[in-house]
Structures are given as C-alpha cells and as structure tokens.
Amino acid sequence: MAFLRGFGKYLPERVVTNDELAAVCGVEAEWILSASGIRERRYAADAETVASLATSAANDCLTRCSLEAAELGMIIVASGSPDRYTPGPAAMVAQALGLNSTPALDVPVASAGSLIAMAMASQFAGTVGPVLVIGSEIMSRRVERTPEGKNTAILFGDGAGAVLIHPGEGLARILDHVLRTDGSAAEILRIEDRHLHMDGGSVILQALRKIPAAMKELMDRHSISPEQIGTVIMHQANLNLIQRVAKVSGIALERFPVNIDHYGNTSSASLLIAAAEWNEGRNDLPVDGHLLFAAFGAGLNWGALLASSAKE
Amino acid sequence: MDYRPGILKVLHAVAGEEINPEPDESLFSSGLLDSFTLPDFVSGLEQEFSITVPDSDLSARKFDTVEKVETYLEDKVS
Numbered sequence: 536m537a538f539l540r541g542f543g544k545y546l547p548e549r550v551v552t553n554d555e556l557a558a559v560c561g562v563e564a565e566w567i568l569s570a571s572g573i574r575e576r577r578y579a580a581d582a583e584t585v586a587s588l589a590t591s592a593a594n595d596c597l598t599r600c601s602l603e604a605a606e607l608g609m610i611i612v613a614s615g616s617p618d619r620y621t622p623g624p625a626a627m628v629a630q631a632l633g634l635n636s637t638p639a640l641d642v643p644v645a646s647a648g649s650l651i652a653m654a655m656a657s658q659f660a661g662t663v664g665p666v667l668v669i670g671s672e673i674m675s676r677r678v679e680r681t682p683e684g685k686n687t688a689i690l691f692g693d694g695a696g697a698v699l700i701h702p703g704e705g706l707a708r709i710l711d712h713v714l715r716t717d718g719s720a721a722e723i724l725r726i727e728d729r730h731l732h733m734d735g736g737s738v739i740l741q742a743l744r745k746i747p748a749a750m751k752e753l754m755d756r757h758s759i760s761p762e763q764i765g766t767v768i769m770h771q772a773n774l775n776l777i778q779r780v781a782k783v784s785g786i787a788l789e790r791f792p793v794n795i796d797h798y799g800n801t802s803s804a805s806l807l808i809a810a811a812e813w814n815e816g817r818n819d820l821p822v823d824g825h826l827l828f829a830a831f832g833a834g835l836n837w838g839a840l841l842a843s844s845a846k847e
Numbered sequence: 848m849d850y851r852p853g854i855l856k857v858l859h860a861v862a863g864e865e866i867n868p869e870p871d872e873s874l875f876s877s878g879l880l881d882s883f884t885l886p887d888f889v890s891g892l893e894q895e896f897s898i899t900v901p902d903s904d905l906s907a908r909k910f911d912t913v914e915k916v917e918t919y920l921e922d923k924v925s
Contacts, residue, residue: 720902720906734908736875736885737906739886740885740907741905744905
C-alpha cells in the first residue's frame with residue numbers, strides 16, 4: 536500500500552513576463568496569452584541547477600511532511616533537462632540531503648517523468664519505506680528565445696515539485712495507475728543537442744487522444760464515473776489542452792487546478808508544482824473522494840494515477 | 848471518389864470561414880488551422896468519411912494540405 540503524504544515545490548525568483556519574451560521572439564504578448572494561457576514564467580539563475588532546484592523542492596516537501604531525509608527509503612528525480620547526461624540529478628540531490636547510501640534513481644522523461652516516478656514509488660514504498668519523488672526542470676536552457684524558436688520559447692519555464700509517497704499514512708491512498716509508451720512518435724517531442732524540438736500540432740493531436748484514454752481506463756477499471764472525480768491534477772502543458780481534456784473526459788473544468796498562467800510549462804515539474812499549490816489551497820486536509828493525476832510527454836510516454844480517500 | 852468537397856466542408860466548419868485554400872497550400876501557414884483546431888479537423892474528417900484515424904496517423908504533416916488529406920483518404924477509404 537502507498538499513500539500521498541505531502542507535497543513541496545520550489546520556483547526560481549526571476550519572473551519572465553510575456554512582454555519580455557514577446558520583444559525577443561517577435562510576437563505580441565497577447566498572442567502568447569491566447570495561444571497558451573501563460574502570463575509569466577520563472578527562469579533559474581545562472582548559478583542554479585536542476586539538482587539545486589530539486590533539492591529545494593525536496594527540503595520543502597520534507598519539512599511539510601515532518602520527515603527527516605535519513606528516513607527516506609528511496610529518491611526518484613524526474614527531469615528531461617538534466618544538467619549533464621550522466622550521472623543525473625538524483626545522486627546530487629541525495630548528496631545535498633546528506634545521504635550517501637539511499638538509492639537515488641533518475642527518470643529522464645520530459646513532462647511525464649514525475650507521473651512515472653510516482654507510479655514507481657507506489658510500487659517501491661511498501662518495501663523500502665518512504666520514497667521522495669521530485670520533478671525538476673530548467674527548460675529555459677533548452678529553448679531558443681528568437682523569432683525562429685518562438686513556438687517553444689513562449690511555453691516553457693523552470694521549477695521543481697516534490698511528493699512524498701509513504702507506505703503507511705497520508706492524505707490519500709494510491710489505488711492504481713496506467714503507464715503507456717509509444718516510441719513510434721518519438722520524433723515529435725525530443726530534446727537533442729541540448730535543444731527542445733517540438734511538432735506542436737502533432738503533440739496536441741496525440742495528447743488529446745491519449746490523456747483522456749488513460750484517465751478513462753483507470754476510471755473504468757474502478758467503476759468510477761467522471762462525476763465522481765473530485766480533482767484532476769494534470770501536467771500543465773497548455774491551458775487550451777487542459778480545457779479540451781476536461782471536455783473530452785466529461786469532468787468539469789473547475790476540477791482541474793491550473794497554475795500555468797504563473798509558471799508556464801515546467802515539463803515534468805509541473806504536475807507536482809500544481810499538486811503542491813492545490814494542496815496548500817486546501818490546507819493539507821485529507822482527500823475526500825477520488826483524485827486523478829494525468830500527464831503526457833516525450834517518448835511518447837503518458838498515463839494517469841488514481842488516489843482516493845485514505846480512509847477507504 | 849472526389850474527397851475535396853467533404854474536406855472543404857469540414858475545414859470551413861472548423862475554421863469558421865469559407866476560405867478555399869490552394870490544394871498544396873499549408874493549412875497551418877495560412878492560419879486556417881492551428882494546434883488546437885487540428886484535432887477538430889481530424890475528428891470532422893473521421894465523421895464525414897466514416898473512418899477512424901489511428902494513433903499512428905496522428906501527425907500534423909498528414910493533414911497539412913488539402914492534397915495530403917486527399918491522399919490520406921484515398922488510402923484510408925479504399
């Protein structure tokens with residue numbers, strides 16, 4: 536058994552507005568807002584790294600959960616924009632937390648990585664103990680802020696989110712997950728030579744079919760109707776995509792917490808940043824009813840995770 | 848079979864205007880479609896021609912011009 540014990544987040548201080556990006560990308564600030572729902576995003580400082588952002592989110596999560604790092608059984612860090620190819624950020628995060636023998640694994644999957652890591656953690660927690668999952672990204676170093684790169688530059692921001700998956704107690708119990716991979720469309724979304732390449736039209740086509748399908752598969756498996764879903768925490772890729780997934784899935788849009796207007800698309804960090812803010816807004820109370828997580832990203836990888844009231 | 852009238856019917860419904868692009872004109876570059884109207888265009892084609900577009904065909908390039916859509920439908924419907 537595994538539970539969502541608590542969340543944490545870290546956002547860099549520097550705010551990058553649409554006006555600032557519009558000037559270098561040769562577009563109108565209003566167009567950025569209408570195309571994406573994004574008003575501003577955060578950029579990491581030069582001295583910050585994917586590992587340092589992840590460590591800050593980890594510490595926030597551990598503090599909120601009143602847990603010492605030494606009590607962790609495992610750390611999993613998801614990032615599509617790691618500082619270097621190998622070793623990935625997980626080992627650096629473990630070191631920064633003062634750990635030198637706790638297993639620390641990387642999930643190098645942009646956008647869907649934190650969902651995959653949560654599913655993995657739910658399987659490990661019963662054996663190794665509390666698992667800290669972190670999604671951390673510095674996507675600003677993977678886009679080109681030029682007219683040629685405008686279609687990705689306007690979307691992405693930096694940040695980190697974290698969740699503690701606990702074997703014995705928490706806000707909600709993880710019931711099940713669906714993880715899927717289809718490498719046949721890998722070329723439409725990839726980071727290669729340190730640059731993000733995205734065929735936006737194809738990505739939306741694929742995401743709009745695959746995300747609702749994964750959510751439906753989980754709901755059908757547990758005989759849960761769309762009306763019974765209390766909250767859907769979805770990868771914050773684009774406001775228009777969230778609105779369309781809500782419509783296709785038959786779940787009311789107001790049940791999808793949205794913060795993309797403040798942070799842009801922070802890739803694999805976005806799911807956990809959104810979860811952390813959602814949980815802060817409800818004062819860390821136990822979940823009543825059903826909670827869905829859903830994400831889609833490079834690979835293609837996509838899926839959903841279902842959690843419900845810890846009492847059931 | 849002449850697919851063009853059905854393609855244009857769907858395109859007009861999705862784009863909200865009765866513009867008839869050149870057969871080889873990019874529907875994206877011309878502004879008739881964007882990332883978020885493309886799914887509606889594909890769904891409209893599925894309904895209009897009673898086909899199912901499989902996930903493996905969900906590529907924007909396949910639906911970028913009227914000509915490409917015609918080629919796709921010729922292969923799919925026949």
